[in-house]
Amino acid sequence: MILNTHTYRLIKNALTLIPGAPSSAQLGEAMAAAWEFRSYHALNEHLSRVDTDLSEIPDRFDVHPDRMLRRLARLDVEPEPARSLALTMLLVQDGAFAVEMMEEFEELHGARAYRFDQTTPAWRETVTRAAEALAEHAPRKAWHLPLEARLDWRHPDPDALDLSSALRVIPFGEVPHLEDSRDLEAEEFEQTDRVTDQGGQLPVTIIENVLAMCQHLLPDGARHLIIGPTGVVVLYELFEICLVAYDHRERHLYPALYPADGTEMG
Incomplete structure (x- = not known):
């Protein structure tokens, strides 16, 4: 530059x-x-x-x-x-x-980077409200999309993304741990149904919108996208990028999702 x-x-x-x-x-x-x-x-x-x-x-x-x-x-x-x-x-x-x-x-x-510069406050507020609805009806759960194995996640055709089949959930107590990520079960489907019944959005719908709006902000190498307790965060091997923040009391997901030495988690 x-x-x-x-x-x-x-x-x-x-x-x-x-x-x-x-x-x-x-x-x-x-x-x-x-x-x-x-x-x-x-x-x-x-x-x-x-x-x-x-x-x-x-x-x-x-x-x-x-x-x-x-x-x-x-x-x-x-x-x-x-x-x-x-x-x-x-x-x-x-x-x-x-x-x-x-x-x-x-x-x-x-460290955590913040990329709010190419999105609008109104859009970030909308994502925040959607994430709060998820947290209300499915408490203490983070929504996890593995990115590194999905080579087509930047594809412009939404039908080619098929993110719903890759979406996972991370139950957590105080903080989420990436090793606890698992497939959605009946409980999660019931909880997200309640979200949509109340006019909210499914987690996969939020993720699809986030990727569509923010993919130009993300350099290659992204490994995971998390709708977590502090915001919408994309994890790389040694750092994270926050795209939407709605809780600054505990900013970082990285220490909870990765080992202390920063090495890649399988």
Whole structure:
């Protein structure tokens, strides 16, 4: 991604929506550090030059999460929002690169990115209400769609997706555990029937809509999609992307769904 005023604003808009994001001025300083500028003033000078000098071919600047995290720490931003900011910035700038190189970004292992920048508040609120209806009629259950074995999940024809045959459920006490994922049983069908009787949506309908609306936000390598207790989250091998958040008291699914060392769960 070429760094100009347009791309800077694109990324900053995405970061501003993250829970716990700092002020606009602090965010500008942290983004400058991520691109290895001494300060936001130096970054702004670069942006002005790129936008006005046709003789200069704009440079591409890589994101350095470690530098951004150090700057955010000096700005007294809490560690988890800081990691979310760094991971989200990395994914917005180059999602494919982020997935490929994530093993090297140890400071971001287990972090959660937030991609609210390409969906509307009204849509996220609608998904939230649908998830709350599921939680009311089927309490303490997360809805799980394995993605890595479904090579056609990006297919534009809904009939080709056939997600209902792949949908699973994760019963949980305090937190969901991926190893507890199982096929739906009679109880789940009865519970989801009650949801639709009350005007709500089946979990597979919510998932189909989420994938249709958000697939452009997801780099290749997604392994699981979860409608869980904190939001709609897509899990990768070493991090997660939150597409809709409706409970910030316990943000992360990743530690509960994966081993502590971050290795892949079979």
